[in-house]
Amino acid sequence: MTYKQEQLSEEKVFKDPVHRYVHVRDRVIWDLIATPEFQRLRRIKQLGTTNLTFHGAEHSRFNHSLGVYEIVRRIISVFEDRPHWNKEERLLCLCAALLHDLGHGPFSHSFEKVFKLDHEIFTQKIITGDTEINRVLEKVEKGFSQKVADVIAKTYQDKLVVSLISSQIDADRMDYLIRDAYFTGVSYGHFDMERIMRVMRPMEDQVVIKSTGMHAVEDYIMSRYQMYWQVYFHPVTRSAEVILSKILHRAKDLFEADDFTFKLEPTHFLSFFRGDVRLEEYLKLDESIVYYYFQAWQDEDDVILKDLCERFMNRRLFKYVEFNPNLQMKDWMELYTLFQQADINPEYYLVVDSSSDLPYDFYRPGEEEERLPIHLLMPDRSLKELSRHSDIVEAISGKKRTDHKLYFPKDRIEALTDQSLKKKIITILYGQGEVEDVR
Numbered sequence: 389m390t391y392k393q394e395q396l397s398e399e400k401v402f403k404d405p406v407h408r409y410v411h412v413r414d415r416v417i418w419d420l421i422a423t424p425e426f427q428r429l430r431r432i433k434q435l436g437t438t439n440l441t442f443h444g445a446e447h448s449r450f451n452h453s454l455g456v457y458e459i460v461r462r463i464i465s466v467f468e469d470r471p472h473w474n475k476e477e478r479l480l481c482l483c484a485a486l487l488h489d490l491g492h493g494p495f496s497h498s499f500e501k502v503f504k505l506d507h508e509i510f511t512q513k514i515i516t517g518d519t520e521i522n523r524v525l526e527k528v529e530k531g532f533s534q535k536v537a538d539v540i541a542k543t544y545q546d547k548l549v550v551s552l553i554s555s556q557i558d559a560d561r562m563d564y565l566i567r568d569a570y571f572t573g574v575s576y577g578h579f580d581m582e583r584i585m586r587v588m589r590p591m592e593d594q595v596v597i598k599s600t601g602m603h604a605v606e607d608y609i610m611s612r613y614q615m616y617w618q619v620y621f622h623p624v625t626r627s628a629e630v631i632l633s634k635i636l637h638r639a640k641d642l643f644e645a646d647d648f649t650f651k652l653e654p655t656h657f658l659s660f661f662r663g664d665v666r667l668e669e670y671l672k673l674d675e676s677i678v679y680y681y682f683q684a685w686q687d688e689d690d691v692i693l694k695d696l697c698e699r700f701m702n703r704r705l706f707k708y709v710e711f712n713p714n715l716q717m718k719d720w721m722e723l724y725t726l727f728q729q730a731d732i733n734p735e736y737y738l739v740v741d742s743s744s745d746l747p748y749d750f751y752r753p754g755e756e757e758e759r760l761p762i763h764l765l766m767p768d769r770s771l772k773e774l775s776r777h778s779d780i781v782e783a784i785s786g787k788k789r790t791d792h793k794l795y796f797p798k799d800r801i802e803a804l805t806d807q808s809l810k811k812k813i814i815t816i817l818y819g820q821g822e823v824e825d826v827r
Contacts, residue, residue, distance in 0.1 A: 391415065392479060392528045402454055406567050410458040416528055417457070417482055423520035424671075425490060429453055431674035435568060436495045437628035438619065440703055442572035449489050449496075455563035460485035460552055463559065463585055463595075473590040477549050480532075483525065484539035484553050488560060490514050490521065494675040498629045502636040503660045510670055512537040517667050547593040555594065556748060557584070557605065557762050565608075565615055576614035579607040589765055596771060599764045606780045613747040613784065621743040623793055627705040630795050634736045635682065635696045642690055652684045692736055704799070706739070709817055711794035713740055719816050720794070726813050732800050744790035748774070748781055 394415035402410040412418050420426055429450035438445040460481050467473040491510030493499045500507060514521055515537045525533035538544040542554055552559055562581050569577025587601030597605055619625075642648045643661045654661070656677050659669045685697040699705065713720070720740065727734040749761070762774040775785040796817070804810040 404451075404455065404458070406455055406563070406570055407458045410454045411461065414479065414482065416479060416524065417486060419524045420483065420486055420521060421454075423524060425514050425519050425521045426450070426453070426487070428671060428674060429489065429492070431676050432492050432494060432496070433675060434564070435572075435620075436498060436625075437632060438568075438572065438622070438625045440628045440705070441622050441624040442574070442619065444571045444573050445568070447567060447571045449492050452564055452567055453486055453489050455567055456488060456553075456559045457482060457486040459559035459563055459581075459585070463552060463588055466585060466588060467590050470590055472548065472592055474546070477546060479528065480535055480539065481549055481552055483532075483536050484549070485559055487511065487515060487521065487536060488540055488553055491670075493670065494673060494678045495629075495632055498632050499636070502633050502640075503663070503665070505665070508540060510667070511540055513667050514671070515540070519667075519671075548590055548595065551594040551760070555760055555762075557595070557597070557608065561612065562608070565611055568615060568619060569611075572619055574615075574619060576618050577611050579611045580604045581608075584608060591763075591765075591771075594760055594763070596763045596765045597774075599766050599772070599777070602764055602774070602778055605762060605774065606778055609748050609781055609784070613745075616745045616747070617789075617791075621745070621791060623708050624705065626741050626743065626793060627708060627795055628700065628703075630706060630739045630741055631696055631700045634739070635685070635693065635700060638690070638693045638696060638736060639681075639685070642693060648690065651688055652681070654681060656681070692733060696736065699797075706737075706795040707798040708793040708795045711740055711792045713742075713792055719819075723796075723813065723816055726809060726816075727796075730801070730804055730806070730809055730813065732797070737797050737800065739795045740792060741795060742790060742792045744788055746786070746788045747784050749786050 395413050396415060396418055400412045400418060402412070404410050412421070427450070430448050432449045433439065433445070434447050434449055434452050435445045464478055464481060468475070488511065489507070491507040491512070491514055493505065493507065493510070496507065499505070515525065515533050516522060522533050525536060535544065539549055539553060542550050544550050554560065562584070565577040565579070566581060569575070583601060583604040584597070587598040587604070588595050589598060639654060639657065640661045642650070643654065643657075656669075656673050659665045660673075679701075682697045682701055685693050686701065688694055711720075720738075723738055724734045727738050732738075763771040764774055764777055766772055775782045794817075801810060801813055801817075804813075
């Protein structure tokens, strides 16, 4: 028996609050889970700063990755012996599902924005680079690691395999919606995942849904819509992300300044500050390390870095008001000047943050990010695009929603002794709507 075919002497299971059990029988999967690169995901939270809003959101990328693997394993069991399904792709699908988030860094997307990184590129580097992950994959067959990387990059020749991991209804989204809903304690993200898995069918280049399962898919899409606006884009979470980003920007600016010396040299951040991040350095940085620096930077001599770190560590977040950058840029420019007069550096303390989401889209050829639509398999074996058959999905299809907030330290403004200046700032802020309290 080859390594590719090798099975464990007995099935291993992980207890899971979402799927009850995650089942592992393949030696390759078991060995991948044991690698340092995969174990690192235990130290990366799935939802970044969301635990400052929903205190239960402490789950990790490790949890989620196992969950995506388990969903794909179950889908494949439904696909067995069906037309268009190539059994030879089974292990590739399982490995890609397990490893799809391998390249996430601490605080994920916030961290990526500051240092202009892409977690998918780092995922591919970990899979194809000098790592334990790569050595396990190459034992399957020469070039197998590149196949896994290609699936994650969405360039693999078998688009059916890609669609299991990355599409508008894939194992990744299904797991994170239900898992994030469970750990945040909200009810929005729940849908009948078992039903969806049972009505999935393999076609030549994508997974389609039996028309009898349409209502379960409608529920899934609405759950996704609600989770984005009630959890992922929650303004309190965004406030924490704003402060996190400003801490990293300030630390980078101080590193580049000639007249500042850190009491605690930011060794783990040096390559990130220089914009030349090697893979081994990337893998050494996790959220426990970042928290250590944030804790230590509260004792640095720079007042801005100290204040921002203290705010983040002790959850003294910025307040916010609704803000429309298309209509209120004059207000923002006036506030910028007033903040400077008040000695509140607007580069770090006056921040416009925007969020947008497209809950479902039909196919638009030639767009930068082409979204393959969800197709229903009708009783006559024809395919029908979901929004053409579902009034609910049609109502939100192609409709991009964007939300803007203006964040600022309300406590600093209230502490101003110049009453005239204070009144001007508050008048502009309150003129845009009631200031929301961050709790």
